[in-house]
Every structure is written in structure tokens, then in C-alpha cells.
Amino acid sequence: MRHIKIETHLFEFDNENELSEDAVHLFERAKEARLNAYAPYSNFAVGAAILLANGEVVTGSNQENASYPSGLCAERTAIYYAGAKYPNIKILKIAIVAGLLEGKTSKPIPPCGACRQAIAEYEVNQQSPIEIYFKGTSGKILKSNSLKNLLPLIFDKSQL
Ligand code: THU
Numbered sequence: 718m719r720h721i722k723i724e725t726h727l728f729e730f731d732n733e734n735e736l737s738e739d740a741v742h743l744f745e746r747a748k749e750a751r752l753n754a755y756a757p758y759s760n761f762a763v764g765a766a767i768l769l770a771n772g773e774v775v776t777g778s779n780q781e782n783a784s785y786p787s788g789l790c791a792e793r794t795a796i797y798y799a800g801a802k803y804p805n806i807k808i809l810k811i812a813i814v815a816g817l818l819e820g821k822t823s824k825p826i827p828p829c830g831a832c833r834q835a836i837a838e839y840e841v842n843q844q845s846p847i848e849i850y851f852k853g854t855s856g857k858i859l860k861s862n863s864l865k866n867l868l869p870l871i872f873d874k875s876q877l
Contacts, residue, residue: 769808
């Protein structure tokens with residue numbers, strides 16, 4: 718038996734003043750998108766904004782459904798829209814802001830496993846890393862320089 722150690726790297730920012738200008742702008746768009754979340758069942762609203770290599774920003778928010786599993790997370794709403802509208806344009810960055818509709822969420826909220834898998838598909842296909850920033854409705858921000866840091870044992874088409 719061998720022990721395999723896998724290292725991952727994240728960067729933490731105390732607040733948005735520490736971020737680059739385009740990341741701040743992307744968070745503004747993610748916050749705007751979050752206002753359109755349809756989350757009457759969880760009362761947890763998420764907004765995501767994606768910066769594409771052509772300068773376009775596409776956004777999404779979580780959209781829930783009375784048939785709970787039919788709802789979709791903000792990240793996948795946004796990334797599938799990017800894929801549908803701009804199929805050949807690289808994704809550079811994603812900013813995600815998430816939290817309770819009422820009250821503060823002061824810890825960074827990472828994308829769920831299914832959203833990581835969806836982001837992986839695009840990162841693998843475009844052969845360049847996607848920066849992922851995430852935060853609550855207040856407090857610190859975490860950044861991953863690539864999806865691979867959030868999903869180290871990636872499953873992708875090369876395994877099929
Ligand atoms: N949600 C997202 O939009 N993104 C995530 O990565 C985590 C969860 C949504 C799904 C559901 O509408 C609500 O947050 C509570 O799980």
C-alpha cells in the first residue's frame with residue numbers, strides 16, 4: 718500500500734479591496750444576478766458571473782422548482798448559458814456570491830460537487846484554467862486558480 722498525498726491551493730482575500738479590478742466587476746455582476754435567484758424552497762440565493770475571453774460577462778442565479786431536483790444551481794445556469802451562446806470562447810473567470818435570503822452569510826460558499834463537475838468539462842475542453850472566486854454575502858473571498866484545485870481527482874472524457 719502506498720499513501721498518496723494530493724495538495725490543493727487556494728488564495729484568501731480579506732475583502733474586495735484586495736481583488737483585481739476585473740474580479741471586483743465580476744462580483745458586482747454576480748451580486749446583481751443573485752437578486753434574480755428563484756429560491757423559495759431553500760431561501761438560499763446564489764449568483765454567478767462568468768468573464769469570457771471576448772470580454773462578455775454572462776450571469777446566472779439558482780432557479781428552484783416545486784419538484785426539488787429539477788432546480789439548477791447558479792453556476793450551472795451561467796456556464797451552460799455561456800456554452801450555449803458562446804461555444805468557442807474561453808472562460809477566464811467565475812465569481813460566485815451565495816447566502817441566505819435573510820441574514821448574513823459571512824463564509825465563502827464553494828460551488829457544489831455537481832457544479833464543479835460541470836465547470837471541469839469546460840476547463841478540460843478549453844485547455845486553460847478557469848479562475849474561480851467565491852464568497853458569502855459578506856466576509857472573506859476564496860480564489861482557486863483552476864477548477865482542478867476544487868476537484869483534484871477529476872473525471873473527464875479522457876477516462877471514457
Ligand atoms: N446552490 C447553487 O446555486 N450553487 C451551489 O453551488 C450550491 C447550491 C443553490 C441550489 C439551491 O437552489 C440552493 O442553493 C440551496 O442548495
